[in-house]
Amino acid sequence: MMKSRLLVACFILVVGSSSTLAYLSAGGPSPTSQSERKVKTKGSKSVDRDKSKPVRRAIEAWYERNIAAFNAKDVAAIMALRTDDFHTITPDGKVNTRADMEARTKLLLDRIAHFISQDFKIGTINVEGELASADVTQRTVRMQRLPDGTLHKVEAAVVQRETWQRTTEGWKLFTVDNIRDSTILVDDKPYKPAGQ
Numbered sequence: 001m002m003k004s005r006l007l008v009a010c011f012i013l014v015v016g017s018s019s020t021l022a023y024l025s026a027g028g029p030s031p032t033s034q035s036e037r038k039v040k041t042k043g044s045k046s047v048d049r050d051k052s053k054p055v056r057r058a059i060e061a062w063y064e065r066n067i068a069a070f071n072a073k074d075v076a077a078i079m080a081l082r083t084d085d086f087h088t089i090t091p092d093g094k095v096n097t098r099a100d101m102e103a104r105t106k107l108l109l110d111r112i113a114h115f116i117s118q119d120f121k122i123g124t125i126n127v128e129g130e131l132a133s134a135d136v137t138q139r140t141v142r143m144q145r146l147p148d149g150t151l152h153k154v155e156a157a158v159v160q161r162e163t164w165q166r167t168t169e170g171w172k173l174f175t176v177d178n179i180r181d182s183t184i185l186v187d188d189k190p191y192k193p194a195g196q
Contacts, residue, residue, distance in 0.1 A: 055132050056125055058171050059164060066173075067118045073109045075102065082173045083165050089177040113151060116141040131174065133163040146186070154191075158182040 062081060069077035079102050086098040096104070123135040137159050144154040161178035164171040184191040 055127055055171075056122065059122060059125065059132065059134075062164065062171050062173075063120050063122075067120075070109070070118065071115055073112070075106050075109065078105055083167065086173055087175055089175070089179075091179050111145040113143040113145070116143065116153070130166040131163055132166070132171065133161055135159055135178070136162045152186050153188070155185040155188070156183070 066078065066081050069081065079098070082098060082101075084098065086101065088096045088101060090096065117140065119139045121137040123137070125132050125134045137157070139155070139157040141153065141155045143151055145151050158179060159181045160176050162173060163175045163177075165174040
């Protein structure tokens with residue numbers, strides 16, 4: 001039963017013009033106007049900042065594709081949004097490989113009848129070289145079969161750090177860790193697997 005609770009929680013982990021979007025998704029600078037640029041000068045050092053937030057827009061676009069792939073229950077499309085070395089680290093320190101997460105995603109999607117909602121709030125994004133990370137608050141509501149086969153409304157929420165990597169194909173999810181504040185409701189009641 002603990003595995004079924006973990007499976008439900010793991011979903012939360014795998015769970016936020018086309019030419020401009022493709023350009024931004026690839027991580028290139030956005031075509032910004034002068035009003036979207038800000039130059040700060042401190043002493044003899046000037047920093048030119050792009051206020052249009054191209055990384056945030058690219059990651060928001062990533063979430064749109066991720067949500068669409070989950071709604072379509074398309075495991076191949078979901079995994080295409082993740083790096084080849086994608087992995088998660090659970091609160092107990094266990095590392096789940098890309099293959100582990102692909103198998104869990106498939107198992108979970110096989111149990112989901114449909115999603116009611118998927119909501120992702122991206123916190124402050126920190127960019128270091130080819131990596132961007134942020135704490136993300138996630139909440140999903142779906143109609144899902146539990147291990148006993150019965151269909152229920154399942155609401156799952158979590159806060160976790162997500163790190164994306166800039167690739168030639170755009171930003172892809174690289175790792176998920178620092179998972180906390182998770183809750184699971186089944187039919188609007190806290191979920192406790194049998195035996196707990």
